[in-house]
Amino acid sequence: MxxxxxxxxxxxxxxxxxxxxxxxxxxxxxYDARGDALFQQIMRCPEYYLTRAEEEILRDNSRDILRACTALHPTFDIVELGAGDASKTTYLLRAAMDLTFSNRYVPIDISASMVEQLTQTLPAQLPGLAVDGLAGEYFPMLAQLKNNGPTPKLVLFLGGTIGNLLPTEAIGFCKELNSYLKPGDYALMGFDLRKDPQTILNAYxxxxxxxxxxxxxxxxxxxxxxxxxxxxxxxxxxxxxxxxxxxxxxxxxxxxxxxxxxxxxxxxxxxxxxxxxxxxxxKYTQTQIAELGREAGFEPIQTYIDSQQRFTDVLWRKP
Structure with missing residues (x-):
């Protein structure tokens, strides 16, 4: 259906x-099957710095991110919008299981082939991880999760995908995301930062x-x-x-x-x-990101930036 x-x-x-x-x-x-495969290649090409920058953030900061999410709840589900191949997310998932904060991952993606791939491969990589993938649009799938019970959530929206929206659309998206969360839920959002224009243009x-x-x-x-x-x-x-x-x-x-x-x-x-x-x-400035979070009704918790100041992941909480 x-x-x-x-x-x-x-x-x-x-x-x-x-x-x-x-x-x-x-x-x-x-993102059909061929588009998925091409994007995996793009993420590995020399000019596309975004993946490497965010991978560094998650590699070095996953435990800090996860500990910050236990301020109100000791355990939570990890939900990812636009999961793709979840290669960077694996750092978070492995740390969450090591710290016993989470063992359930819900990847949401419009690409049914990618969701199926994650459902089949991730449990083998991370024994004990429950993967409950959902193929479809983000918010209808979040509505399903909201109706399924009160389990706290950390919702991931990584890779700078928020940048695929105009700034006014991004505010609307984040407000709508907020509406599907419960007080005490967290969102980890990836933003590409403004930098040398030629570096940005080369990436695309x-x-x-x-x-x-x-x-x-x-x-x-x-x-x-x-x-x-x-x-x-x-x-x-x-x-x-x-x-x-x-x-x-x-x-x-x-x-x-x-x-x-x-x-x-x-x-x-x-x-x-x-x-x-x-x-x-x-591409965003840090000031624009902070304003976006406030306008969408989130409380800023922490900001993580790669060593070359190219990319940031920001952790927000719904008050």
């Missing part, structure tokens, strides 16, 4: 986005072309799942970074005038040099 709902939403969102002016596609649909325009392939893969997915007629060779990947606003945006730009059709007869016309807005990766 969930897969049918996701497929229906995918078609609806693609039609809405490609019918708009300017055209756009939602970045959450990057790697020399190996992985980010380009990742963006173009969404056109392949539309072809495969919705009967689209995209030729990815008709588009170029174009990222830009604005150091004033902190917005790093990615576009696919049409190289010629042509039409695209879906299997239901829906038709879209592209002009030469017309862009499709693909995603934003917003």
């Amino acid at each position: 969930q897969l049918t709902q996701v497929d229906s939403a995918f078609r609806r969102d693609v039609i809405r986005g490609l019918s708009a002016s300017p055209k756009f596609l939602l970045s959450k649909y990057f 325009n790697d020399r190996g072309g992985l980010t380009r392939a990742f963006n173009l893969n969404l056109l392949h997915r539309i072809n495969e799942e919705l009967g689209g007629t995209f030729d990815p060779a008709d588009f170029v990947h174009f990222p830009v970074y604005d150091p004033v606003t902190g917005a790093c945006k990615s576009y696919l730009v049409s190289t010629r005038r042509h039409d695209i059709r879906l299997d239901d007869g829906t038709r879209f016309q592209f002009e030469k040099d017309e862009p499709i807005y693909m995603e934003i990766s917003q």
Whole structure:
């Protein structure tokens, strides 16, 4: 049932986005099986510093983070939004089990294949860990958990994924997240910090072309799942970074005038040099992060930054 709902939403969102002016596609649909594999490669490429920076934070600070979460409750479930391959999260999970603070992990991801992979592989890596994966949109899945009982939670939203929202959208997201938590629950949020503009731009325009392939893969997915007629060779990947606003945006730009059709007869016309807005990766200052947390109704607990001051994980509590 969930897969049918996701497929229906995918078609609806693609039609809405490609019918708009300017055209756009939602970045959450990057993550089919091939998109997942490409993103795992991106995280390992030299230019993509975000993963290494956050991995350092979690490697060095997991025990401190977890101890801070026991101020009100001695044990809790660890829930992750957009879990991906959970490679960084493993530091937290292993420490939580060593400290006997938690042995239940709930990865939530729109990619059913990734959730299935975690459910199968993590218990073998961390014996005794209960993995109860949920495939679907974040908030409907959090609603299920909220209705399942009063167990305290540490909710993770790592990797700078909050940056895929505009700052005004990020406030709305964090307020909604807060509404699904109970007093005493914690949230650990990852934010990419503002830094040298070229370093940021390089992270989304790697020399190996992985980010380009990742963006173009969404056109392949539309072809495969919705009967689209995209030729990815008709588009170029174009990222830009604005150091004033902190917005790093990615576009696919049409190289010629042509039409695209879906299997239901829906038709879209592209002009030469017309862009499709693909995603934003917003970069933040520490002041902006603190203001965001306060406006969303969270109490700041602790801030963790990597040694090169590139990335931060902030721990918030719902009062």
